[in-house]
Amino acid sequence: MPEDPTLIEIDRVSFGYDASRTILNDVSLRFARGKVTAILGGSGCGKTTLLRLIAGVYPATQGQVVFDGERVDTANREQLYRLRRRLGMLFQFGALFTDLTVFDNVAFPLREHSKLPESMIRDIVLMKLNAVGLRGAAPLRISQVSGGMARRIALARAIALDPELIMYDEPFAGLDPISMGVAANLIRKLNDTTGATSLIVSHDVLECFLICDYAYLLSSQGRVVAHGRPDELRASTHPEVRQFIGGEPDGPVRFHYPAPPLAEDLGLHA
Amino acid sequence: MTDALARLGRFSLDWLRALGHSAFFFVDLLRFSPAALRRFHLVLAQVHAIGNRSLVIIAASGLAVGFVLALQMYYALVTYGAAESLGLIVNLALVRELGPVVTALLFAGRAGTSLTAEIGLMKAGEQLAAMELMAIDPRARVLAPRFIGGIVSMPILALVFSTVGILGAYVVAVLLIGVDAGNFWSIMQDRVDVWRDLGNGIVKSAVFGVICTFVALYQGYETEATPEGVAHATTRTVVIASLGVLGMDFILTALMFSTP
Numbered sequence: 060m061p062e063d064p065t066l067i068e069i070d071r072v073s074f075g076y077d078a079s080r081t082i083l084n085d086v087s088l089r090f091a092r093g094k095v096t097a098i099l100g101g102s103g104c105g106k107t108t109l110l111r112l113i114a115g116v117y118p119a120t121q122g123q124v125v126f127d128g129e130r131v132d133t134a135n136r137e138q139l140y141r142l143r144r145r146l147g148m149l150f151q152f153g154a155l156f157t158d159l160t161v162f163d164n165v166a167f168p169l170r171e172h173s174k175l176p177e178s179m180i181r182d183i184v185l186m187k188l189n190a191v192g193l194r195g196a197a198p199l200r201i202s203q204v205s206g207g208m209a210r211r212i213a214l215a216r217a218i219a220l221d222p223e224l225i226m227y228d229e230p231f232a233g234l235d236p237i238s239m240g241v242a243a244n245l246i247r248k249l250n251d252t253t254g255a256t257s258l259i260v261s262h263d264v265l266e267c268f269l270i271c272d273y274a275y276l277l278s279s280q281g282r283v284v285a286h287g288r289p290d291e292l293r294a295s296t297h298p299e300v301r302q303f304i305g306g307e308p309d310g311p312v313r314f315h316y317p318a319p320p321l322a323e324d325l326g327l328h329a
Numbered sequence: 330m331t332d333a334l335a336r337l338g339r340f341s342l343d344w345l346r347a348l349g350h351s352a353f354f355f356v357d358l359l360r361f362s363p364a365a366l367r368r369f370h371l372v373l374a375q376v377h378a379i380g381n382r383s384l385v386i387i388a389a390s391g392l393a394v395g396f397v398l399a400l401q402m403y404y405a406l407v408t409y410g411a412a413e414s415l416g417l418i419v420n421l422a423l424v425r426e427l428g429p430v431v432t433a434l435l436f437a438g439r440a441g442t443s444l445t446a447e448i449g450l451m452k453a454g455e456q457l458a459a460m461e462l463m464a465i466d467p468r469a470r471v472l473a474p475r476f477i478g479g480i481v482s483m484p485i486l487a488l489v490f491s492t493v494g495i496l497g498a499y500v501v502a503v504l505l506i507g508v509d510a511g512n513f514w515s516i517m518q519d520r521v522d523v524w525r526d527l528g529n530g531i532v533k534s535a536v537f538g539v540i541c542t543f544v545a546l547y548q549g550y551e552t553e554a555t556p557e558g559v560a561h562a563t564t565r566t567v568v569i570a571s572l573g574v575l576g577m578d579f580i581l582t583a584l585m586f587s588t589p
Contacts, residue, residue, distance in 0.1 A: 114462050116462070140464040146462070148459070148462045154458065155456070156456055157454065168463050171463070
């Protein structure tokens with residue numbers, strides 16, 4: 060576990076969307092204040108669900124989620140909203156408001172949560188857009204921007220209120236190599252300049268290892284397989300860690316969803 | 330037999346659960362409405378979006394209904410030598426019934442489906458979830474202004490429908506058939522009561538506005554976030570809102586016009 064002061068603690072949490080399937084299975088994680096922590100794992104292992112539990116979208120079935128000393132899983136709506144004002148989340152596909160312009164998307168949380176004059180909101184929005192390199196795109200409609208640009212606009216919106224915690228859901232998915240490098244540098248730079256705590260959920264191991272201070276690896280059964288600093292994980296001899304980092308098809312993680320033998324499904328009998 | 334009973338029981342329970350859920354949703358909309366009214370620019374934007382988008386189809390339908398009503402009524406009344414009552418009958422039919430009801434049915438098809446699809450796609454695109462995570466309640470920020478916008482728009486549209494319908498009837502009855510223009514207007518002035526006829530018509534259309542907008546928003550908000558889910562939700566909006574309007578129309582008519 061990281062030794063720095065803890066902002067978020069997830070203690071023996073289990074969760075399933077219904078009783079038949081458990082997504083997270085008795086996981087314990089700690090996220091250090093002011094650091095970039097990556098949560099790695101294959102598709103469907105519960106990484107995004109973990110972010111939603113931290114934001115209090117769903118209550119944990121078992122265990123507890125603590126944000127800066129406050130229980131999230133037992134908080135009422137008012138407490139949750141107070142907590143959510145301290146965090147920003149970047150959704151995988153941006154989740155931008157399609158009826159608003161780029162400028163209005165970034166201005167949205169400022170207009171809703173502050174009584175700042177419009178001239179000041181304009182300055183803040185332009186500064187946030189400048190930080191993601193899109194100040195020139197301010198007047199564009201969302202339908203006019205590319206997927207990579209949408210992600211950066213969503214990032215500008217997520218940091219509009221200077222949150223203490225920024226959660227990134229698959230920030231590198233679907234980006235070209237240049238945009239990926241730019242996004243990774245941006246996350247690190249934002250974290251260092253604002254002093255925020257960053258959580259990155261991703262399956263891009265190499266990109267995450269370049270910018271994160273600490274990482275957790277989740278298995279497809281929703282358990283923590285390994286955790287440590289990037290250099291520690293690179294040196295790990297754990298077969299699942301080796302398979303995930305090396306991107307190898309064979310290993311403890313099975314590529315195929317459980318199924319009867321192919322010959323049986325095709326009706327081929329010896 | 331046991332299976333059939335189990336299915337019936339499951340259907341009844343699901344239906345009751347949906348009814349309770351929608352009742353809570355309705356209460357939430359009412360609860361968030363005062364806050365939405367305080368941010369009137371949001372409501373105004375919705376009145377513009379919902380009302381303006383429906384204006385052409387409402388006006389065109391009102392005109393067509395006015396034309397046909399005048400023609401049909403003239404042929405029926407002239408047989409009994411009562412053609413001078415044409416203006417009155419057309420006016421009462423439009424202001425009391427056809428204006429509110431046809432406007433509501435068109436509204437369900439035009440603005441209702443549009444609201445359902447808009448909210449459903451916002452849900453599918455995680456826009457509502459994003460708002461929640463920004464500590465902004467989408468029911469207060471997105472749904473309540475649309476709810477009030479729909480309720481305000483409906484009586485205005487119904488008035489437009491009735492006005493254009495009466496003008497259409499005038500064109501056919503007076504300009505084409507040759508009914509006396511003075512008679513056409515004066516009998517309306519004499520026999521149509523502002524509160525009883527026009528007022529009740531406006532109340533009716535406001536109630537229909539509540540039904541159509543509530544159904545549209547509920548279907549959009551509760552839709553399964555897939556293309557099929559949104560398609561089914563828009564269809565349900567038209568069916569449920571239309572049936573709700575027709576059923577409520579009978580009840581309101583019985584309450585409002587039970588005495589001659």
